[in-house]
Amino acid sequence: MKLLFDLFPVILFFIAFKYSEKNPEFAVDWVGTLLGGAAVDIRQAPILLATIVVIVATVAQIVWVRWRHGKVDKMLWVSLALVVVFGGMTLIFQNENFIKWKPTILYWIFAGSMAFASIVMKKNAIKTMLGEQLKLPDAVWQRLNLAWIGFFLIMGVVNLVVAFNFPTDTWVNFKLFGGMGLMFVFILAQGALLSKYVEEEK
Numbered sequence: 246m247k248l249l250f251d252l253f254p255v256i257l258f259f260i261a262f263k264y265s266e267k268n269p270e271f272a273v274d275w276v277g278t279l280l281g282g283a284a285v286d287i288r289q290a291p292i293l294l295a296t297i298v299v300i301v302a303t304v305a306q307i308v309w310v311r312w313r314h315g316k317v318d319k320m321l322w323v324s325l326a327l328v329v330v331f332g333g334m335t336l337i338f339q340n341e342n343f344i345k346w347k348p349t350i351l352y353w354i355f356a357g358s359m360a361f362a363s364i365v366m367k368k369n370a371i372k373t374m375l376g377e378q379l380k381l382p383d384a385v386w387q388r389l390n391l392a393w394i395g396f397f398l399i400m401g402v403v404n405l406v407v408a409f410n411f412p413t414d415t416w417v418n419f420k421l422f423g424g425m426g427l428m429f430v431f432i433l434a435q436g437a438l439l440s441k442y443v444e445e446e447k
Contacts (some may be wrong), residue, residue, distance in 0.1 A: 252425070254302035254328070259421045261298040265291035266414065280336065292341040293415055296332045298309070303328050327351055345408035345416060348424070349401040356397035365389055379439070389435065391437055400424065 264270035272290035277283055277365045279297055303325050310317050326345050334343040371393055372386040381389075407419045 250306070252421070253306055254299045255421050257302045258299040259417060260400065262291050262295035262414075262417045265294045271304065272356075275334075286339055289339045290339060292337060292344065293336060295417070296335045296344050300328055300332045302374045323354060324351060326417075327354075341413055342409075348402045350395045350407075352401035354406065356394045356401070359390060359394050359397070363387075363394075381439070385439075389439075400427065403427075 263403055269287050269290050272294040272424050273287050274287045276285045276290055276293045276297065285293065290341055306315055307321055331343045331347040331350070334442065335339075335341060361372045362370050369390045371389045374383075376386075404424075407423070408416045411419075
């Protein structure tokens with residue numbers, strides 16, 4: 246359930262783009278209206294409407310978390326800032342390249358913050374999150390942390406490769422299914438590696 250909630254803006258982005266792609270006139274009308282009557286390139290209309298939807302969805306997500314839990318995770322604020330900045334530039338310039346950079350920047354911020362915490366603050370982000378559930382040797386925690394840093398760095402590169410070498414429709418599909426699929430495979434691989442430590446603990 247939490248996974249679906251976390252993916253809520255991305256799922257709505259996907260739905261809005263797919264619907265607009267089949268009904269570009271609908272997207273042109275709505276985007277033009279929401280942008281104060283600005284002329285809209287019909288070729289850019291689907292991604293522009295999807296961008297508006299993902300900005301609104303991310304704001305709604307944060308409002309819900311704030312209302313329900315009273316505190317919003319820092320990375321959710323970072324995600325909102327990125328989607329507003331890059332989404333805003335996408336709308337202003339009617340250029341999809343800006344929003345395509347957003348996932349990569351977010352992935353690299355994840356990697357950079359984890360590396361900074363490890364090198365400068367001497368804190369292991371993965372151990373901080375999972376230390377109460379798992380008892381692992383420090384060397385294993387360190388490898389896990391490095392693995393996640395590497396994963397986020399690679400995901401940022403993969404996003405750029407797909408975004409700028411394939412049609413926008415392919416990138417939108419990858420943004421939802423590809424990113425989620427690679428994350429799932431990565432977590433499964435880590436689970437397999439950690440299973441022996443869990444068995445030893447039992």
